[in-house]
Amino acid sequence: MKRSLTLTSIPVLYLLLGGSQCTEVTTTTQVEAAQKVSAKKGNFNGRLKDTDNWGAALANLGDLEGDGVIDLAVGAPGDDDQGENRGALWILFMNSNGSVDIATKIADGTGGFTGDLDNNDQFGSALAGIGDLNGDGVRDLAAGAPLDDDGGDDRGALWILLLKADGTLASSAKISDQSGGFAGNLNDGEQFGAAVADLGDLDGDGIRDLAVGAPLTQHNGVAKGAVWILFMNSDGTSRRAVRIGDGDGGFKADLNADDRFGAAVAGIGDLDADGIPDLAVGAPQDDSGGSNRGAVWILLMNRDGTVRDQRRIAQGESGFEGTLSDDGRFGSALAQVSDLDGDGVVDLGVGTPLDDDGGADRGALWILFLKVNGKVNGEAKISQQNGKFKENLNDGDHFGAALAGLGNLNGDRSEDIAVGAPFDDDDQTDAGAAYILFMEQNQDTKRTSFFSN
Numbered sequence: 001m002k003r004s005l006t007l008t009s010i011p012v013l014y015l016l017l018g019g020s021q022c023t024e025v026t027t028t029t030q031v032e033a034a035q036k037v038s039a040k041k042g043n044f045n046g047r048l049k050d051t052d053n054w055g056a057a058l059a060n061l062g063d064l065e066g067d068g069v070i071d072l073a074v075g076a077p078g079d080d081d082q083g084e085n086r087g088a089l090w091i092l093f094m095n096s097n098g099s100v101d102i103a104t105k106i107a108d109g110t111g112g113f114t115g116d117l118d119n120n121d122q123f124g125s126a127l128a129g130i131g132d133l134n135g136d137g138v139r140d141l142a143a144g145a146p147l148d149d150d151g152g153d154d155r156g157a158l159w160i161l162l163l164k165a166d167g168t169l170a171s172s173a174k175i176s177d178q179s180g181g182f183a184g185n186l187n188d189g190e191q192f193g194a195a196v197a198d199l200g201d202l203d204g205d206g207i208r209d210l211a212v213g214a215p216l217t218q219h220n221g222v223a224k225g226a227v228w229i230l231f232m233n234s235d236g237t238s239r240r241a242v243r244i245g246d247g248d249g250g251f252k253a254d255l256n257a258d259d260r261f262g263a264a265v266a267g268i269g270d271l272d273a274d275g276i277p278d279l280a281v282g283a284p285q286d287d288s289g290g291s292n293r294g295a296v297w298i299l300l301m302n303r304d305g306t307v308r309d310q311r312r313i314a315q316g317e318s319g320f321e322g323t324l325s326d327d328g329r330f331g332s333a334l335a336q337v338s339d340l341d342g343d344g345v346v347d348l349g350v351g352t353p354l355d356d357d358g359g360a361d362r363g364a365l366w367i368l369f370l371k372v373n374g375k376v377n378g379e380a381k382i383s384q385q386n387g388k389f390k391e392n393l394n395d396g397d398h399f400g401a402a403l404a405g406l407g408n409l410n411g412d413r414s415e416d417i418a419v420g421a422p423f424d425d426d427d428q429t430d431a432g433a434a435y436i437l438f439m440e441q442n443q444d445t446k447r448t449s450f451f452s453n
Helices: 010-017
Strands: 003-005 021-037 057-062 071-076 088-094 100-107 126-129 141-145 157-163 169-176 195-200 209-214 226-232 238-245 264-267 279-283 295-301 307-313 333-336 347-352 364-370 376-383 402-407 416-421 433-449
Touching: 021 376, 057 141, 057 416, 071 126, 071 141, 071 402, 141 195, 195 279, 209 264, 209 279, 279 333, 347 402
Parallel strands: 057 126, 057 402, 126 195, 195 264, 264 333, 333 402
Antiparallel strands: 003 021, 021 433, 057 071, 071 088, 088 100, 126 141, 141 157, 157 169, 195 209, 209 226, 226 238, 264 279, 279 295, 295 307, 333 347, 347 364, 364 376, 402 416, 416 433
């Protein structure tokens, strides 16, 4: 990606520069180095099995143990240890080189988890670090179980996991159609908990609030998808919920059947500087530009959890100039990746796990350099063939199915990113993997004459 900052208005140049030169700054963002973490690599000593899909969800936990290095949560929704596809997650205490120091597993009856999971709940399908929700000095975690059957088949659930510093649980709370103070209405098959994001304190009550995706929510009998804004209590229960979707919660754009709006969500801070946190939402089966090419919606929020304004980023829309392919599913994963290009505006990572760069469904990651109005100022692609990513992907790995911004893991000046590849075959078929990408940015400045006096 080359992002050029130039003055392009000839009258303005003539009046302001009077025949002098204009400075052009070109920023290139790419991978400097990568560390793969799997059953065979990255010092991860956990046991993975066929179809665990480890890496299907990722979350930045902050520095959980206080050693100065960011730690990582990794979901394995296909884990079968205590029952078929009940799911699990791993807490990875990281080294600054991207390898694992210590790993702790949380699952049914493991790691201090005492909640009830059933077969096919797929606990760990979505993850989000949620800061220190209960004020005990230790960061906490939200985990989705989108095929949970509380109230009806596959209605879904969200688990709030209050952590100890060693990565085990102090306690947990479940939010579902029948639990945790959830005041909304879910229907069969909606898959609440398929995505989750920390919004920060949306309503200003001192407690962090959450966005939760339910990508098969029906509107007038058609599955289009939705996002729930949960206003939280410090004990992990919800005190109020607002649904955003086709005609709901101030969302004024039209969604189409099977867009899967809400399949991914990410808090993006206060993008438009109005004092209210904003939200990105993936719709990976949006057909803009071609079948299932996907889209991302930028939602500028009100404090009451409704949408003030929205913008769609898709093939040829909102300044996005990247090339997407049919069935690539751009928007399957989202993560705030801080300010990679140094312009003072947060940037966004977008997963395209069925991208075919280098081979079928190997996957890709897009970095979107955002403007304050939600448009795209430039983009960079990281894949088998782009962005200096030198690791070997295989067909069907689904690189980009999950993302997490890691901050400055290795102590250089660039943001680092974790990327999931849940169908990677290291050790076992579809056991899964994650890549830690150490990013770099280079700037080339040149002066170009436009006028002479």
